[in-house]
Amino acid sequence: MAPSANFLESAATSASDRSGTTPSWRLWTVLAPIVICALLWILAVSRQGTFTERADGKGFAVDVAMFVTAAQLTGEGRDPYDQNTLYRAERAWLDRQDLAINRHGAMVRVGYPPVFFWAFEPLARLPFQVLAYEWRLAMYLLAGLGVFACLRYLGWRRRLAPCLIFLLMPPVILGTGNTGNLILAAFGCSLALARRHPAAAGALLSLAW
Known part of the structure; x- marks a missing residue:
C-alpha cells in the first residue's frame, strides 16, 4: 500500500476511533464548498448553451466527428492523417446530415494509431447524434471507473465519496469528448489488477499507452 494511502487511512481511522463515527458537520464542511463550486461551474457553463447545443462537428462532439471520419477513411483504405x-x-x-463543422480546418486532424480507428469503425455506423451522446456518457462513466480503480489500488476503503466529488468537477463533466477518460480507466484498472492478474493488467496498460 502506498505511504500516502496509509497516512490518510490511519488518520481517518484514528478520527473514527475517537468519536465512534465521523461527525456529519465535518463531512459537510468539506463537501459543501466543493458541491457549491461544482454547481456554480455547471450553471455558468450551461448559460452558454453547452448542455443544450446540438451535437455536431464544432461543439462538444468535435472529437467524435473526427474519430468517425477517420474511421471511415481507414475502412476505405484512405489516409486519415492527411489533414x-x-x-x-x-x-x-456532416453536410449530408445538415450539421455544422469547425471552420478552422487546421484544427481538424487526428493522431491516434490506425488500430484505434479500426476499432471505431463499427461505432461509425451509428447515427451521429446517438453516437455523440453515447460516447460522452461512456467517457464520463469510464472516468469514474478509473478513479475508483486507482483508489482501490491505493487501499482506500471509502471510495464512493471521492469518486462522486471527482465526477462533479467541471473538467470531468465537460471533458468527455476525447479519449483521456478511456486512458484513465485503462491505467487505473491495470493498477488494480497488477498483483493478481498481471497479464490482464499489462494488456490494459498497453491500451493506455
Whole structure:
C-alpha cells in the first residue's frame, strides 16, 4: 500500500476511533464548498448553451466527428492523417446530415494509431447524434471507473465519496469528448489488477499507452 494511502487511512481511522463515527458537520464542511463550486461551474457553463447545443462537428462532439471520419477513411483504405483529406471528408459527411463543422480546418486532424480507428469503425455506423451522446456518457462513466480503480489500488476503503466529488468537477463533466477518460480507466484498472492478474493488467496498460 502506498505511504500516502496509509497516512490518510490511519488518520481517518484514528478520527473514527475517537468519536465512534465521523461527525456529519465535518463531512459537510468539506463537501459543501466543493458541491457549491461544482454547481456554480455547471450553471455558468450551461448559460452558454453547452448542455443544450446540438451535437455536431464544432461543439462538444468535435472529437467524435473526427474519430468517425477517420474511421471511415481507414475502412476505405484512405489516409486519415492527411489533414486536407480528413477535413474534406468530414465536411461532406456532416453536410449530408445538415450539421455544422469547425471552420478552422487546421484544427481538424487526428493522431491516434490506425488500430484505434479500426476499432471505431463499427461505432461509425451509428447515427451521429446517438453516437455523440453515447460516447460522452461512456467517457464520463469510464472516468469514474478509473478513479475508483486507482483508489482501490491505493487501499482506500471509502471510495464512493471521492469518486462522486471527482465526477462533479467541471473538467470531468465537460471533458468527455476525447479519449483521456478511456486512458484513465485503462491505467487505473491495470493498477488494480497488477498483483493478481498481471497479464490482464499489462494488456490494459498497453491500451493506455
